[in-house]
Amino acid sequence: MIEISVNGQVHRLDVEDDMPLLWVLRDELGMTGTKYGCGIGQCGACTVHVDGEAQRSCSLPVSAAAGTKITTIEGLSPDSSHAVQKAWIAEDVPQCGYCQSGQIMAAAAFLAANPKPTDADIDANLSNICRCGTYPRMRKAIHRAAALIVR
Amino acid sequence: MTHLAPLSRRFFITTGLSAAGGLVVGLALPGRADALPINAAPWTPAGDAKAAEVNAWILIEPDDSVIIRVAQSEMGEGIFTALPMIVAEELECDWTKVRAEYAEAHRNLVDGRPYQRMGTGGSGAVRRSREFLQQAGASARARLIAAAARQWGVAPAECAARDGKVTHTATKRVLGYGALASAAAKITLAQEPAIKTPDQFRLIGQPQARLDTALKVNGQAKFGIDMRLEGMVYAAVTTCPVFGGTVKHVDDSKVKGRRGIQQIVPIPGGVAVVADSFWRAKQAVADLVITWDEGAGAGTSSDQFRKEYRDALDGPAANAKRSGDVNAAMAKASKRIDALYEAPHVAHAAMEPLNATVHVQADRLDAWMGTQDPDGALQRAATAAGMKPEQVFIHNCFLGGGFGRRAVNDELTQAVIVAKAVGKPVKLVWTREEDMQHDRYRPQAAIRFKAGLGSDGMPVAWDMRTAVGSISRSLGRDPVTSGVEPSAVEGLANVPYAVANLNVDCILKNTHVPVMFWRSVGSSQNAFALESFVDEMAVAAGKDPYHFRRDLLAGKPDFLKVLDTLAEKGDWSKKQPAGKGRGIAIHESFGTIVGEIVEVAVSPKGEVKVERVVAVVDCGHVVNPRTVEMQIESAVIYGLTAALYGEITIKDGRVTESNFDGYEMVRFADAPVIETYLALSGGSKWGGIGEPGTPPIAPALCNAIFAATGKRIRSLPIKNQDLSGRA
Structure with missing residues (x-):
């Protein structure tokens, strides 16, 4: 067992x-x-x-x-209240949504280690695939989440 | 609606740990959470409806909230928001109280096709259904008003509907839609109301948040692969690595008696292993020793096909379009240029591998999956099961990407066969390897252009010829006896540029590799070739590529508006430093014109970095500007992956790429800044949006690389080109 x-x-x-x-x-x-x-x-x-x-x-x-x-x-949160989830909702990130659980979990751990990431930090550390191409929106959402966490 | 008993609600209850350790965990029913705009499993649980159905599209609950049915498939394109917006525009309900759910293919079959064609493809959801969805909303509104008027004993004309309520204007009496729905459902109108014209829209055209977002940030959204049924078993499959091959012998000695393995079931061209968990099935399938009869495709290769497609260009062809006299004009031209363009097979590679969950009973078959064609899936399941179509229920789930692949559901046929063989509900899932190696790919193509330029540098003659796989023949749908398949020449035969002498020829040539619709279909490879060649003509004429296109598009105001907006927003006139370049392309597909400018940087080592993409769109009218923007971003990145990396390679008759380690994707580091602008022409034009952003990206990128390096790319993908020392 x-x-x-x-x-x-x-x-x-x-x-x-x-x-x-x-x-x-x-x-x-x-x-x-x-x-x-x-x-x-x-x-x-x-x-x-x-x-x-x-x-x-x-x-x-x-x-x-x-x-x-x-x-x-x-x-991750009982009610989608984690900063990354809130930011994802605010930026309307998901399209098909299939990869998004993984994207959100990766972004949440990334932000915990890098509270104020640059775009270069995002490029270097986040490598999950999204076939719908939500990268531009995820990038915005990550910066938004970073601001929420700092506040 | 149906004489068959609905599935019991208990059927949805799944047990958690029973297979593993006896600890049973009851999971929540995928029922409706009232705060959410869509069910996690996007249909109304059987027997759960407290809503009154006003018509096949619209249900209204006692609290005035509205359920709007969607007949197309939500695969990321935002249709679960856009189509309800169209209905709600006319219904005059409270948008914050709107939920969406799937329409049923079964009802479409037995109830006189209330949902018309349910397939999702050709960027057609809004284009094909807007008018009848507006009508459905308007009709329901008129009947709700009539029901209120009857109750008050006044004339309907004295009443108005807004925000989910009917008001008697003179007396200020108010009734909510919830209280009127049942009566409204019974009303027959003497005359159907007129639908709104675009100037009257209040909801359509305003950006709205997607209704499915909340479910997609917390793991609740149910995809086909997430279905769990009581007593369900799992199946993994393997089929002959050479398309069209069959099984000669299966040696299962390594997996016999292994934990959880229940049965090995033959399927067309392969076998399925059934187990009590997907992982056990997947491990076992990999450990089978199978002797294949590889069939006629064995020994073939992409290099061989490439030569065959090139050679075919010199053989007989069918004519798709002819105007003027190309040969005579070519003979008199001041300058001639020829070029050969080539595009490889590419995979769809949707994030959710293909899967289907099927339960076969004596008199009914239920299938849960993500399909782009619920009507076709229903017929397919009936055929595979030897049952009547009326006995089949397709429960469409959220699709983890489609891009055309989920329009033909090979996985469903397999799941039905396996479910019948084991007599239990089965969830059949393709591994990523199976998904990549048994796709139905974008066709390989060779495209040759010959052009004659006049003394002013403008083309006077243009000969186009494509050799490409026929999708209709590959699917066995149509022998295409004319020799011209519309999708094979889309983007070529409808070339927008004014050239007096034009010839477009088509050579259909299939191999054993199955081909199908891939986001933007023929326009994908044809726009790459055509818009790259237009750049070549501009260079040969010594003209600026934007102004050259402008001159050839004279008298086409929609194109010119897109092109001029693009040049302005995309900073076309601004100089780029050494090592950087800007490329432009414009293409019309699925009723929509999209122009794109790409800014690229090429390093001395030859590394390509796409820095910025500016897109300008004319789809006539827009339903939800937010999803238009998202679809352009999506189409650009999907097309970038294909342009930069996409290549399915055949060796010994089989696909060599098997997973994302050998089939690279654009990820964060590769994703450019994308700006989307609208240049809407309005009028009667309602163009599609899911695909039209893809065709211009490959040529705009290749034209940008030419601007940066002087190297013309005539064969995709770009990763195969040596650009070192060029910038």
């Missing part, structure tokens, strides 16, 4: 050690906000926080997540 903590709740799981955290979240726990995009850590649709750091859950074996504190999009 593997014990993991997701959004403050502890789950005991009888799964293979090498089952990626992504599939534990989606198929075992039924938390489908975290998305499958590539399975090889390339696109970032599966991004969650592991002890506050953005991690691509498709490439993280569940055994490696044991003993950590995992936060998914469902646990």
